Amino acid sequence: MDGTARTVNVGLIGLGTVGGGVARTVARHRDEYLAAYGIDLRITRACALEPERARELGFADEAFTSDWREVVGDPDIDIVVELIGGEHPATEIFEQALSAGKHVVSANKALLGRHVERLARLAADNGVQIRCEAAAGGGIPIVNALEHALVGNEILTVAGILNGTTNYILSRMTAEGLDFDEVLADAQRLGYAEADPSADVDGFDAASKVAILSSIAFHTRVTTDDVYCEGIRDVSAADIEQARSLGYAVKLLGIARNTPEGVDARVHPTMIPADHLLSSVNGAMNAVYVVGDAVGETMFYGAGAGSFPTASAVVGDVLALADAICHSDRPQAEIEPYRSVLPLRPVDDLVTRYYIRLTVADEVGALAPVVGVFARNGISISQINQLQDGDGTRCSVVFLTHEASERDVRTARAELAALPGVERVASVIRIEDVAAWTDGAEAND
Amino acid sequence: MDGTARTVNVGLIGLGTVGGGVARTVARHRDEYLAAYGIDLRITRACALEPERARELGFADEAFTSDWREVVGDPDIDIVVELIGGEHPATEIFEQALSAGKHVVSANKALLGRHVERLARLAADNGVQIRCEAAAGGGIPIVNALEHALVGNEILTVAGILNGTTNYILSRMTAEGLDFDEVLADAQRLGYAEADPSADVDGFDAASKVAILSSIAFHTRVTTDDVYCEGIRDVSAADIEQARSLGYAVKLLGIARNTPEGVDARVHPTMIPADHLLSSVNGAMNAVYVVGDAVGETMFYGAGAGSFPTASAVVGDVLALADAICHSDRPQAEIEPYRSVLPLRPVDDLVTRYYIRLTVADEVGALAPVVGVFARNGISISQINQLQDGDGTRCSVVFLTHEASERDVRTARAELAALPGVERVASVIRIEDVAAWTDGAEAND
Numbered sequence: 001m002d003g004t005a006r007t008v009n010v011g012l013i014g015l016g017t018v019g020g021g022v023a024r025t026v027a028r029h030r031d032e033y034l035a036a037y038g039i040d041l042r043i044t045r046a047c048a049l050e051p052e053r054a055r056e057l058g059f060a061d062e063a064f065t066s067d068w069r070e071v072v073g074d075p076d077i078d079i080v081v082e083l084i085g086g087e088h089p090a091t092e093i094f095e096q097a098l099s100a101g102k103h104v105v106s107a108n109k110a111l112l113g114r115h116v117e118r119l120a121r122l123a124a125d126n127g128v129q130i131r132c133e134a135a136a137g138g139g140i141p142i143v144n145a146l147e148h149a150l151v152g153n154e155i156l157t158v159a160g161i162l163n164g165t166t167n168y169i170l171s172r173m174t175a176e177g178l179d180f181d182e183v184l185a186d187a188q189r190l191g192y193a194e195a196d197p198s199a200d201v202d203g204f205d206a207a208s209k210v211a212i213l214s215s216i217a218f219h220t221r222v223t224t225d226d227v228y229c230e231g232i233r234d235v236s237a238a239d240i241e242q243a244r245s246l247g248y249a250v251k252l253l254g255i256a257r258n259t260p261e262g263v264d265a266r267v268h269p270t271m272i273p274a275d276h277l278l279s280s281v282n283g284a285m286n287a288v289y290v291v292g293d294a295v296g297e298t299m300f301y302g303a304g305a306g307s308f309p310t311a312s313a314v315v316g317d318v319l320a321l322a323d324a325i326c327h328s329d330r331p332q333a334e335i336e337p338y339r340s341v342l343p344l345r346p347v348d349d350l351v352t353r354y355y356i357r358l359t360v361a362d363e364v365g366a367l368a369p370v371v372g373v374f375a376r377n378g379i380s381i382s383q384i385n386q387l388q389d390g391d392g393t394r395c396s397v398v399f400l401t402h403e404a405s406e407r408d409v410r411t412a413r414a415e416l417a418a419l420p421g422v423e424r425v426a427s428v429i430r431i432e433d434v435a436a437w438t439d440g441a442e443a444n445d
Numbered sequence: 446m447d448g449t450a451r452t453v454n455v456g457l458i459g460l461g462t463v464g465g466g467v468a469r470t471v472a473r474h475r476d477e478y479l480a481a482y483g484i485d486l487r488i489t490r491a492c493a494l495e496p497e498r499a500r501e502l503g504f505a506d507e508a509f510t511s512d513w514r515e516v517v518g519d520p521d522i523d524i525v526v527e528l529i530g531g532e533h534p535a536t537e538i539f540e541q542a543l544s545a546g547k548h549v550v551s552a553n554k555a556l557l558g559r560h561v562e563r564l565a566r567l568a569a570d571n572g573v574q575i576r577c578e579a580a581a582g583g584g585i586p587i588v589n590a591l592e593h594a595l596v597g598n599e600i601l602t603v604a605g606i607l608n609g610t611t612n613y614i615l616s617r618m619t620a621e622g623l624d625f626d627e628v629l630a631d632a633q634r635l636g637y638a639e640a641d642p643s644a645d646v647d648g649f650d651a652a653s654k655v656a657i658l659s660s661i662a663f664h665t666r667v668t669t670d671d672v673y674c675e676g677i678r679d680v681s682a683a684d685i686e687q688a689r690s691l692g693y694a695v696k697l698l699g700i701a702r703n704t705p706e707g708v709d710a711r712v713h714p715t716m717i718p719a720d721h722l723l724s725s726v727n728g729a730m731n732a733v734y735v736v737g738d739a740v741g742e743t744m745f746y747g748a749g750a751g752s753f754p755t756a757s758a759v760v761g762d763v764l765a766l767a768d769a770i771c772h773s774d775r776p777q778a779e780i781e782p783y784r785s786v787l788p789l790r791p792v793d794d795l796v797t798r799y800y801i802r803l804t805v806a807d808e809v810g811a812l813a814p815v816v817g818v819f820a821r822n823g824i825s826i827s828q829i830n831q832l833q834d835g836d837g838t839r840c841s842v843v844f845l846t847h848e849a850s851e852r853d854v855r856t857a858r859a860e861l862a863a864l865p866g867v868e869r870v871a872s873v874i875r876i877e878d879v880a881a882w883t884d885g886a887e888a889n890d
Binding site for chain 2: 298300301
């Protein structure tokens with residue numbers, strides 16, 4: 001700290017939930033940033049559709065604009081904070097701000113999950129930074145940990161609960177024995193789920209975050225389209241109860257592993273041991289497991305969404321940039337242009353154990369062809385449980401497999417669905433081999 | 446990254462468990478640091494008592510010295526890594542290295558817990574940094590989170606499991622129903638506890654970490670001597686079993702809260718709700734709960750000790766300094782000289798609920814004077830359980846209190862011990878009000 005305060009001007013585009021949190025957090029702590037870090041942080045432009053919202057957040061009328069071009073075109077602005085989400089005009093905001101030599105802070109996981117590589121190059125070419133702590137894990141400082149504190153490690157695995165809505169739904173299904181549709185309706189009524197819940201419940205939101213986190217962790221290009229993605233609509237109360245009795249919890253996990261065969265990146269419902277720390281993460285909270293070759297297993301837990309938690313991440317990024325600006329450090333690309341492009345491992349090459357629940361005709365001999373399908377596809381069964389949910393004509397049967405390949409299970413699943421005695425392949429849930437997450441870590445003795 | 450590598454020379458003092466991990470981690474990843482960050486990181490001096498250890502770690506004979514003065518006096522060294530622990534000569538290493546304009550990275554919690562203020566001023570006066578990620582929480586990147594990612598927040602609470610040995614002992618006592626002495630002996634045999642276990646089991650190690658973390662989190666001076674400290678020797682299997690039946694887990698927590706009445710900093714056995722995430726942290730693992738006014742509740746989990754996890758933190762600090770050196774940034778004091786000295790709240794002012802177990806004479810009327818002591822001290826009792834451990838002449842009785850002040854409980858405890866019918870006040874365990882940890886956080890709606 002050199003005793004003289006420098007003013008850093010911020011342009012805030014988007015005054016919704018997160019933008020409002022940022023405005024309020026900065027207003028609350030501005031004096032402290034000045035006293036502690038010598039940074040006079042000012043939000044000099046605030047962009048939203050309606051001036052009322054800017055007034056409500058305490059902005060002077062001359063700070064307000066409804067045109068983002070006025071923000072990125074303002075020569076006094078040092079840092080542009082993009083919090084409108086979506087691809088357009090967010091892409092144009094990024095492009096014009098970076099080209100104008102302004103740093104960009106953003107929580108836009110949809111955009112960054114798809115286009116971070118191109119935008120990061122543009123930032124590097126212009127000697128400015130993109131920072132996106134809020135784009136994955138909300139308030140959890142996971143990007144900072146991967147880029148800074150854990151930088152001495154080779155990161156082996158990043159895996160976790162990256163979507164609060166689905167974790168809220170699964171937690172309530174588990175605690176109350178309810179089915180998906182019931183809890184979803186309630187979550188929508190309570191504001192935990194959107195009217196169109198697809199981005200959350202079909203796993204797309206988590207997939208964007210897996211793309212961002214694995215790109216950063218493994219220094220390679222992973223986009224949202226590279227992430228295998230499956231949501232929680234097919235998970236039933238019966239599956240969760242079966243999981244419980246087998247010693248597992250059901251969680252929607254985003255998993256990214258840097259394996260010798262390539263990057264394994266996927267989002268799907270997962271059974272994990274009930275005593276694994278991720279199983280204890282309930283409600284709308286998020287948690288990210290990170291395994292590094294030196295540090296071993298770590299976990300980062302916090303609110304993955306919400307006005308103030310997300311604002312915490314955005315403001316942390318803004319202050320880091322402001323600190324560098326105040327001390328005339330060279331701007332350094334925080335999201336580095338990828339130094340390698342690792343191969344991606346197709347999900348078909350996944351080898352794990354599976355939980356498969358079938359609805360079958362409740363008659364003698366119905367199971368024989370089912371067992372035949374598994375055998376023909378080289379899938380070895382470790383356990384078969386008939387559930388007490390039959391009505392005399394049909395019932396559910398659960399099969400647990402030994403390790404099998406996704407490819408074989410996919411083929412078997414299609415063949416099972418075509419069998420006359422099988423009404424439905426009700427659910428196929430992967431039992432994650434959490435012990436494999438530490439493959440490649442140093443032994444500690 | 447500017448394309449040209451710069452050499453950063455490190456002097457490593459101490460080649461024990463952590464020093465060895467640092468040497469091996471740097472050797473394993475040196476090429477990667479060069480490729481990714483343009484940093485040619487070299488450990489050019491390695492100091493230990495015996496040259497064999499340096500050879501075993503792959504150092505050339507000319508790098509070895511048994512005299513730390515040769516390391517801090519070497520004009521080519523940019524960063525001194527102090528990993529010998531203890532107060533002397535660690536203090537002199539810090540002083541001479543900082544005065545010579547070298548950055549210091551250290552895992553020395555005993556030293557930093559007592560003298561960080563003076564050393565931080567010396568660093569600032571010489572324009573260099575002290576970094577100590579490894580001193581609290583081992584491999585967990587908690588210092589980095591407090592100093593950087595969460596910097597937009599006012600930190601309200603830092604609380605957690607900061608000592609692996611005691612968490613290992615309590616976890617095994619809980620899982621196996623064993624008493625402290627039995628598990629301690631086993632832990633010593635297995636290498637989880639030292640021959641002299643006092644620093645761990647009496648809470649001193651955790652107290653040092655509370656001092657370091659609360660100093661950083663609250664930007665104030667808290668030294669180890671300011672932290673109220675009580676260990677786990679008095680926790681019995683009976684207490685843990687009672688806690689379980691009441692819905693609690695027993696953990697040795699380090700707790701630091703920034704309250705309106707002052708900083709509340711303490712280490713003691715604690716009952717916390719069994720469904721709190723900290724209750725699921727078992728074995729030798731550590732976890733730190735951090736509550737910020739914007740981010741709300743977060744938790745950071747990982748190995749608190751061990752060769753490679755601790756090395757991860759040390760190397761992260763070294764690389765951060767190396768990056769700044771390579772890019773000619775101004776050196777900035779990472780541990781800032783304290784910008785305020787907040788008052789400390791005496792532990793006597795603590796108000797919480799208490800679990801109190803007495804061994805009493807098993808006879809009619811023995812409880813009446815006990816109840817009288819509580820009443821006389823204004824302590825309201827919410828529950829009394831007589832345990833089934835009596836032998837006909839004595840038995841255990843558990844009292845749960847409503848909220849009471851530590852001061853009153855202390856007086857009552859002395860009076861209880863003096864009662865003729867009371868053989869022993871076997872244990873007094875605070876039931877932590879974990880809901881109060883979020884007092885002052887922004888409401889999220």
